Amino acid sequence: MSSIKRALISVSDKTGVEAFARALVERGIDILSTGGTAKLLRDAGIACRDVSDYTGFPEMMDGRVKTLNPKVHGGILARRDNAGDLASMAEHGIEQIDLVCVNLYPFRQAVAKECCTIDDAIENIDIGGPCMVRASAKNHKFVTIVVDPTDYNDVLAAIDANTLDESRRRALAVKAFAHTAAYDGAIANHFSALNADGSKRAFPDIFTRQFIKTADELRYGENPHQAGAFYADPEDDGVSMADCPVLQGKAISYNNIADADAAFALVRDLADEAVVIVKHANPCGVAMGAGTQAEIYERARAADAVSAFGGIAAFNRPLEEATARLIAETFMEVIIAPGFTDAARAVLAERKNLRLMIAPSAAPVTGGFEFKRVNGGLLVQQRDAHILDRNACTVVTKRAPTEAEWNDMLFAWSVAKHVKSNAIVFAKNGTTLGVGAGQMNRVNSTRIAALHGGEAIKGSAVASDAFFPFRDGVDALAQAGATAVIQPGGSIRDDEVIAAADEQNIAMIFTGIRHFRH
Numbered sequence: 001m002s003s004i005k006r007a008l009i010s011v012s013d014k015t016g017v018e019a020f021a022r023a024l025v026e027r028g029i030d031i032l033s034t035g036g037t038a039k040l041l042r043d044a045g046i047a048c049r050d051v052s053d054y055t056g057f058p059e060m061m062d063g064r065v066k067t068l069n070p071k072v073h074g075g076i077l078a079r080r081d082n083a084g085d086l087a088s089m090a091e092h093g094i095e096q097i098d099l100v101c102v103n104l105y106p107f108r109q110a111v112a113k114e115c116c117t118i119d120d121a122i123e124n125i126d127i128g129g130p131c132m133v134r135a136s137a138k139n140h141k142f143v144t145i146v147v148d149p150t151d152y153n154d155v156l157a158a159i160d161a162n163t164l165d166e167s168r169r170r171a172l173a174v175k176a177f178a179h180t181a182a183y184d185g186a187i188a189n190h191f192s193a194l195n196a197d198g199s200k201r202a203f204p205d206i207f208t209r210q211f212i213k214t215a216d217e218l219r220y221g222e223n224p225h226q227a228g229a230f231y232a233d234p235e236d237d238g239v240s241m242a243d244c245p246v247l248q249g250k251a252i253s254y255n256n257i258a259d260a261d262a263a264f265a266l267v268r269d270l271a272d273e274a275v276v277i278v279k280h281a282n283p284c285g286v287a288m289g290a291g292t293q294a295e296i297y298e299r300a301r302a303a304d305a306v307s308a309f310g311g312i313a314a315f316n317r318p319l320e321e322a323t324a325r326l327i328a329e330t331f332m333e334v335i336i337a338p339g340f341t342d343a344a345r346a347v348l349a350e351r352k353n354l355r356l357m358i359a360p361s362a363a364p365v366t367g368g369f370e371f372k373r374v375n376g377g378l379l380v381q382q383r384d385a386h387i388l389d390r391n392a393c394t395v396v397t398k399r400a401p402t403e404a405e406w407n408d409m410l411f412a413w414s415v416a417k418h419v420k421s422n423a424i425v426f427a428k429n430g431t432t433l434g435v436g437a438g439q440m441n442r443v444n445s446t447r448i449a450a451l452h453g454g455e456a457i458k459g460s461a462v463a464s465d466a467f468f469p470f471r472d473g474v475d476a477l478a479q480a481g482a483t484a485v486i487q488p489g490g491s492i493r494d495d496e497v498i499a500a501a502d503e504q505n506i507a508m509i510f511t512g513i514r515h516f517r518h
């Protein structure tokens with residue numbers, strides 16, 4: 001028999017609640033329950049008592065008042081070792097409630113619907129639920145609070161094993177306080193983003209978001225003298241790095257996560273089969289298109305073999321055995337892919353330190369927000385999810401690009417979007433030849449990228465993440481031997497820049513879109 005005598009169950013998300021309640025009854029626990037939950041339980045043949053019968057008050061005001069009653073809250077909050085509390089219980093006919101299973105009205109889901117009015121949103125604010133959750137969590141010395149259906153089985157097992165002790169109850173209480181905090185945060189976010197006419201602004205006046213620490217703290221942060229941790233964002237709608245299990249290798253580090261994220265964000269933007277190798281958050285080699293996966297990988301690696309050493313490689317197709325063999329020949333830190341064939345796993349198992357991360361999907365990011373911490377605040381913006389449509393581009397030079405130049409420009413443009421500004425990318429035949437990243441002026445970025453590319457750059461295409469403010473950048477890429485360039489346009493000296501391209505028989509495309517990245 002359990003030391004728990006009575007449980008109160010009141011849930012909106014009714015997943016698994018029948019089985020949980022049945023198991024509690026089997027363990028001799030009495031069940032108190034609210035309208036909809038009680039009906040579901042009774043229909044399933046599980047004995048329970050209505051809270052309204054217990055309190056002597058009917059549920060009223062369309063469910064606004066159900067459990068808000070001293071007989072409920074006294075039963076939860078009474079200190080079992082306090083004579084005064086016990087006397088009050090006896091005096092007022094209050095019964096002890098030892099386990100509370102509550103989850104809240106689905107506010108977030110309700111306001112996510114286009115048709116949700118202010119009144120709908122208000123009616124979806126749960127009041128009685130959070131009161132019980134917080135009361136139980138406060139009195140966790142004696143009361144068990146369960147807010148998450150995925151905890152039902154563990155709680156039952158702990159009851160059976162007699163391990164539902166105070167520390168276990170405190171862990172459940174912490175989860176419960178986080179549950180109500182996130183809930184109230186969502187309410188504040190929603191209402192502080194509402195305009196007077198009920199329409200919604202993208203950015204609420206008060207911005208609350210909850211991040212949940214992934215199991216282990218990281219060995220350190222960006223450098224060994226900095227402590228570091230990784231917190232998952234349950235509200236992110238992209239592929240979360242927290243949802244990419246590490247299949248093997250050394251413990252994943254702070255920089256590994258940042259670089260794997262950067263690499264995967266680029267590879268999933270590319271429509272054809274592609275490989276991205278990243279170092280320090282910038283791509284050093286990218287290849288896409290023709291050939292086997294192993295050949296594509298080899299092209300990406302050879303694009304800058306020196307930088308690729310110790311890099312992070314991202315794939316947008318499951319990793320194959322032949323590619324794994326090539327990877328095993330050199331030193332890589334992390335491989336991230338939407339899958340690994342068994343044969344590839346077997347090959348890479350020999351590289352004991354190599355981390356393999358498996359991503360749940362390689363679909364491009366379509367929305368969401370990006371956050372950047374600055375001293376004293378947080379910059380928030382929509383994610384750069386822009387995918388260029390060739391038909392939206394304008395040819396601004398006398399010479400139009402050839403089909404091959406078009407392909408190389410579009411490819412280089414996709415890469416440049418993921419390179420730190422000022423970004424210049426030379427590419428040919430679906431392979432990067434030189435990447436200029438993070439320079440403080442565009443002409444230096446161009447020179448660095450060209451220097452890296454060497455002779456191979458002749459006949460290549462170039463992408464620039466922002467417009468050329470002067471003709472010097474175009475002159476530099478022409479001198480290096482590039483024949484086509486894609487850039488946003490929009491400089492006051494565009495005429496000069498276009499004239500420079502025309503003089504050197506370069507085909508130039510304006511995208512009208514800029515991809516700064518800092």
Ligand SMILES: NC(=O)c1ncn([C@@H]2O[C@H](COP(=O)(O)O)[C@@H](O)[C@H]2O)c1NC=O
Binds near residue numbers: 013033036
């Ligand atoms: N008003 C109250 O006293 C109250 N007590 C419990 N609730 C909520 O009612 C829901 C369950 O209702 P039902 O069992 O009728 O389906 C739960 O999400 C619970 O958090 C309440 N609802 C809203 O505040």
